Amino acid sequence: MAVRFFWRFEGTTLDATHDHVNGSADxxxxxxxSASLSTTAARVGTNGGLFPASGGNQYRFDTSTDMVNRxxxxxxxxxxxxxxxxxxxxxxxxSGTDGSITFQALATGEIRVITNLEGTGESQLTTDGAGITTNTWYTVAYRWDHANDLRSLEVYNSSGVLIDSVLDENPFTAPANLVNTNGLRIGNTDGNDAVFHLxxxxxADLYAEPLPANATITSYTAYDAGGSSVTIDSIDDVTLTHGQTGVTITGTGFGASQGSGQVIVSPTDNVNDVAAIAQTITSWSDTSxxxxxxxxxxxxxxxxxxxVVNDDxxxxxxxxxxxxxxASATLDFTGVNFFFDENGDPVQASGMTLYVWRSPRPPSSVGTPDQIITSVATDVDGELSQAINLGSLDSDDTVFCTLFAADGTDLYWAGEKLPIYA
Incomplete structure (x- = not known):
């Protein structure tokens, strides 16, 4: 659970049980x-926030400590x-001393969020199908993930159904800070003529935190993180080989930093299977x-x-x-020549057969090899490069092979760690 702040508007002092602040936050x-707590402004519980027209009718909190992750x-x-x-x-x-996130309602019935870094402009995100009408409750949610260039603005109706959303995956400039004495201002912030309730x-400090699903709770004790905020949307390769690098998982709720988090591969659909194996992490973010x-x-x-198991x-x-x-690999016989002409120069040969064993080869060429490759041919320099099937072996394990000429002559066999390139 990654909620840093929750206020029910039941009182101006947040209840330690039913409201929530993170650490030493205000x-x-x-x-x-003229902002007030009023029974006429409540969606749930007893009170809600009532904000008359004109600027400055708002409630303020200090964001200097543990309030917002910019x-x-x-x-x-x-x-x-x-x-x-x-x-x-x-x-x-x-807002902070150098940047802000501002929520606006438009005369068109849409919602806009502006992310601003002082002196360098702003990035806007605006719904285009919310169609907000008066005297109706809605839930507004905004999410941001600077590291992965993600911003999302969502509007839900009174039944909790998503009615409009907009996703921006373009790079954006984050506020330099969101730390200020009156950094959180809830209510009328610009003096216009709307009257509204909140x-x-x-x-929260996770992009995927399920805040809209908890919009109508009457106590923080009823907050439901959905069992887990972790979801996997995709894995870029679902047929994997041992030692394969750069496998990418995308999703949500992984956490901004790895901490004690892990990627687990299990032989069953059970993360706690005793045979499950932790993978080697090379990079970690909340969504990748x-x-x-x-x-x-x-x-x-x-x-x-x-x-994916996050730090929580x-x-x-x-x-x-x-x-x-x-895994497949290539046996490289560069520098090993099999056929020569009358002058002793290597020549090209074809029609050969290659036997491959993944365990020690029998004393003679009898027995059943793990792989038989026919129509093997050298190149014009008399050298051979041949793809084989590694089976359960890794790319640096020993394989044993015998190469037969077209007439069945046993040309070559080896049990060395041959140069193999996966």
Whole structure:
């Protein structure tokens, strides 16, 4: 669970049980102007925030400590407009000494979020199909992930159904900080003529935190993180070989940093299977992980299941299915010549047969090899480069081979660690 702030608007001092602040974050709402807590403004519980027209009618919190992660997070709240704005209406603002995130209601019935870095411009995200009407409750949610160039703005109706969303995957400039004495201003922030109500205000430090699903809780004790915020959307390769590098998992809820997090591959759809293996992590972010596959103990062709376990010990509920495939490799006989002309120069040969054993070859060429490759040919220099099937071996393991000429002559056999290139 990654909620840093939750206010029910039941009182100006946040209740230690039913509201929530992270660590030493500010737990007292300071009223400004004509903002008030009113029974007429409640979506759930007894009170909600009532914000008349004109600027400055707002509640303020100090964001100096543990309130907002400027690079990664989510914010959500319940909104009901009773008098529609004739122009742009500020709903709330999270600001620092150098940047801000501003929520606005538009006269068109849409919602806009502006991310601003002082002196370098702003990035806007605006819905185009929310169609907000007066005297109706909605849930507004905004998510941001600077490292992965993600911003999302969502609007849900009073039944919790998503009615409009916009996703921006372009790079954006994050605020340099969101730290200020009155850094969180909830209510009328720009003096326009709308009258509106707010209830259940959340701030979290995970992009995928399920804030809208909790929009109508009456106590923080009822907050449901959905069992886990971790989801896997895709794995860029679902047929893996042992030692394969650069395998990428994309999804949500992984956490901004790895901490104690792991990628687990299990032989069953159970992250706690005793035979499950932790993978080698090469990079980690909240929405993307790269790893090197560690699969040596798993059978070929078997279905395996991938889990991401974040630093909070949460994992995806169902494993993402992959399989281990047989790696191929190339035996390189460069510098080994098999046929020569009358002058002793190597020549090209064809029609040969290559036997491959993945365990020590029998004393003679009897026995059944693991692979038989026919129509083997050298190149014009009399040298051979031949793809083989590695089976359960890794690219630096020993293989044993015998090469036969077209007439059946035993030309060559070796049990050395031949140069193999996967």
């Amino acid at each position: 737990n007292t709402a300071t009223a400004n102007g 690079l990664l997070g989510a914010c959500a709240f319940s909104l009901r407009i009773t008098t529609a704005p004739s122009a742009v209406q500020g709903i709330c603002n999270i 209830d259940n205000f959340f701030i 992980i790269d790893f090197t596959a560690v699969l040596s103990s798993f059978a070929f062709g078997a279905t395996l299941y991938v889990f 010990d949460e994992s995806n509920a169902d494993g993402e299915a992959v399989s281990r495939i047989i």
